[in-house]
Amino acid sequence: MKQSLWLQSNEDFSFPAVKKSLKCDICIIGGGISGIYTAYSLAKEGFQVTLIEALPQFAHGTTAYSTGKLTVQHNIIYSKMTEEDGKIYYEANKTAIEQAVSENSDSFTKATSFLYTAADQGKEQLLNEAEHYKKIGIPFVASNEIELDLPVKLALGIKNEWQIDPVQFTNFYVHLARKHGAQLYLNTRITKIEPLKNCVHTSNAYTIQYKKLILCTHYPIESIRQLYSMKLQVSRSYLTATKCPQLLEGQYISIDSQSRTIRSALVNNVPYFIYGGQSHLAGTTGDTDHFYETLQHELTAYFELPAFEYGWSAQDIMTADQIPYIGQLSPNDDSLYIATGFNKWGLSSSLVAGILLPSLIKKEPNAATSLFSPNRSNFGKTLYFMLQTGGFISKELVKGYIARPDAPRCTHLGCKTRWNEADETYDCPCHGSRYNAKGEVIEGPAVYPLDIKKSGRSS
Numbered sequence: 280m281k282q283s284l285w286l287q288s289n290e291d292f293s294f295p296a297v298k299k300s301l302k303c304d305i306c307i308i309g310g311g312i313s314g315i316y317t318a319y320s321l322a323k324e325g326f327q328v329t330l331i332e333a334l335p336q337f338a339h340g341t342t343a344y345s346t347g348k349l350t351v352q353h354n355i356i357y358s359k360m361t362e363e364d365g366k367i368y369y370e371a372n373k374t375a376i377e378q379a380v381s382e383n384s385d386s387f388t389k390a391t392s393f394l395y396t397a398a399d400q401g402k403e404q405l406l407n408e409a410e411h412y413k414k415i416g417i418p419f420v421a422s423n424e425i426e427l428d429l430p431v432k433l434a435l436g437i438k439n440e441w442q443i444d445p446v447q448f449t450n451f452y453v454h455l456a457r458k459h460g461a462q463l464y465l466n467t468r469i470t471k472i473e474p475l476k477n478c479v480h481t482s483n484a485y486t487i488q489y490k491k492l493i494l495c496t497h498y499p500i501e502s503i504r505q506l507y508s509m510k511l512q513v514s515r516s517y518l519t520a521t522k523c524p525q526l527l528e529g530q531y532i533s534i535d536s537q538s539r540t541i542r543s544a545l546v547n548n549v550p551y552f553i554y555g556g557q558s559h560l561a562g563t564t565g566d567t568d569h570f571y572e573t574l575q576h577e578l579t580a581y582f583e584l585p586a587f588e589y590g591w592s593a594q595d596i597m598t599a600d601q602i603p604y605i606g607q608l609s610p611n612d613d614s615l616y617i618a619t620g621f622n623k624w625g626l627s628s629s630l631v632a633g634i635l636l637p638s639l640i641k642k643e644p645n646a647a648t649s650l651f652s653p654n655r656s657n658f659g660k661t662l663y664f665m666l667q668t669g670g671f672i673s674k675e676l677v678k679g680y681i682a683r684p685d686a687p688r689c690t691h692l693g694c695k696t697r698w699n700e701a702d703e704t705y706d707c708p709c710h711g712s713r714y715n716a717k718g719e720v721i722e723g724p725a726v727y728p729l730d731i732k733k734s735g736r737s738s
Contacts, residue, residue: 281571281702283343283591284520284553285446287546292336292453296466297481302488303329303462305640306479308469309495310334311342312449313618313629316379317493319452320633322459324641329487330461331479333468333720338449340722344593345625346518346540346553348530349376349441350392353624355404355534356601357411364650365415368602371647375630376441383451388442390542391529395425395434401534402432409435426528427541429581434531442530442542445626468720470727474615482727491640493616494608495632496723514595514623515706517570518555519587521578526550539577552584555593567592567699592702594713594722595623603628605635605651616640617653687718690727705729 305321307314310332318330334340351372357365380387396402405421412419412435420436457463471480472492479487523543530542539556554577557570571590578584598604598620605628608615616639618632631647638645649655686695689707696705696714704721705714713722718729 281590281592283518284544284546284551284589285343285345285347285444286339287589289336289446290450292450292465294463294465297331297464297483297485297487300486300488301329301462303327304489305329305491305493306331306487306489307493307495308479309340310337310463310465311340311495311629312338312445312452312626313621313632314493314495315449315452315456316629316633317495317618317636318461318463319456319459320637321640322456322461324637326640328456328461329489330456330463331467331469331481331487332463332465335466337453337463337465338446341594341625342445342449344518344591345445346542346555346593347443347445347544347626348392348540348542349379349387349443349626349630350437350530350624351376351417351627352392352394352437352440353601353622353627354394354532355408357415357417358404358408359601360411362411362414365411367646367650369415369417371631371635371651372627375634376627378634379630380441382455383448386443386448386451388545390440390442390527391420391436391438392440393425393434393436393529393531394534395429395431395531396534397430397432398535399432404534405433405435425531427531427582436529440530442544443626444544444546448626474612477614489614491614491616493618493636495618495629514558514597515592516555516558516595516623517567517574517592518553518590519571519574519578520544520551520553520589521584521587523550523552523582523584527552551589552578552582554578554582554587567702593623595625596620597622602655603631603651604653605632606639606648606653608653610654687714687729687731689725690720690729691723691725696729705731 304327307318307330310330314330315337318328322328351369394405396405409419409421422434423431425431425434468482469479470482477489526545527543533539542553544551544553554574557573575587578587596619601622604620605618606616607613608617616636621628635645635647635651687705689696689712691712694707696707699706703716712725714729715721718731720728
């Protein structure tokens with residue numbers, strides 16, 4: 280499996296696994312940035328917090344495979360909202376980022392974020408987005424030139440945005456969460472939720488009794504799959520990192536059909552150029568080498584840079600309206616909360632979750648509650664999206680059994696997995712579960728390992 284640049288150097292934590300049944304005020308499932316930051320936020324408010332992570336280290340799931348961009352500029356989004364919703368979305372992200380910067384300024388590098396296009400249609404889209412920036416009150420700059428030698432019809436920028444190393448950033452809050460009394464556990468997989476008993480079960484037969492449960496697992500785990508499995512899609516995209524002569528002043532994302540994301544980073548005092556794109560629905564192809572090959576060709580042809588040293592794929596949960604689900608899962612049950620569907624902008628969305636979830640639990644008013652609510656009214660789009668996704672799932676269940684008869688079945692819903700040659704993973708096309716070559720779960724919603732004895736790849 281290819282390695283993320285952010286895992287090049289990493290603090291080795293020695294937190295225990297759960298070895299007895301526990302009780303707590305708040306149980307958080309998921310040790311990525313959203314879970315850790317929320318644990319810290321609640322612990323400093325005096326709540327008894329227990330966080331459970333299935334992997335051997337924190338931030339080694341989705342967080343470690345992000346771009347590390349921390350910005351309020353989430354592609355073309357404000358022109359798709361009402362002015363009121365746009366203001367709420369902008370302020371929620373801006374406030375969350377500013378709070379994190381004030382707590383942890385050494386982790387941040389300043390950059391101007393740009394959306395850019397090389398097409399006339401894209402230029403019109405950016406001009407429209409800029410008009411919504413004006414109405415909302417988002418300061419911006421616009422130009423037909425950027426520091427990169429690329430054809431640009433228009434670039435729309437927001438100054439004084441941020442970049443981070445997402446793993447180091449999360450580790451900072453691991454220490455703060457522990458300092459404020461949060462109990463953190465590694466190597467512990469949750470296999471079942473019993474909401475009526477306010478209880479979760481671990482794979483080694485222990486239970487955790489809670490008053491409130493927060494799911495920060497990127498994709499909801501198996502026990503509640505019927506609530507969300509038809510409303511979310513899983514997108515896979517690819518990133519590369521290669522050494523470069525100097526750092527960029529900005530960070531960039533193309534809005535064109537072949538979108539690309541660009542930034543630079545200083546890692547161990549070495550400047551790296553990070554370049555990515557090539558999105559597709561997770562698990563729909565086994566031949567992923569060509570995605571990396573395309574990016575490598577462009578690194579050489581467009582930027583005259585050497586072969587990438589790090590290559591990795593990011594997996595993102597997409598909602599129908601591009602707004603995350605952060606909040607109370609059911610309007611009639613204030614014991615169960617969720618943070619998911621971050622639409623490729625998981626870093627800032629995780630910080631929003633770390634502010635919004637504590638305010639909901641404390642029954643404090645927050646202007647962003649309705650906008651991010653999992654129960655928000657969006658029936659038309661959601662129904663259409665459900666039909667699309669549901670049809671895709673049914674098709675893949677059947678097609679997998681015909682086209683890949685020897686492939687191991689995903690332990691989530693039984694879809695046939697597909698071997699990913701480039702990343703050396705088994706990928707599920709239905710809901711995006713990923714397994715390593717040994718069949719061990721590396722990304723949910725699956726919680727049990729594959730049976731790969733009949734696949735011809737068992738080791």
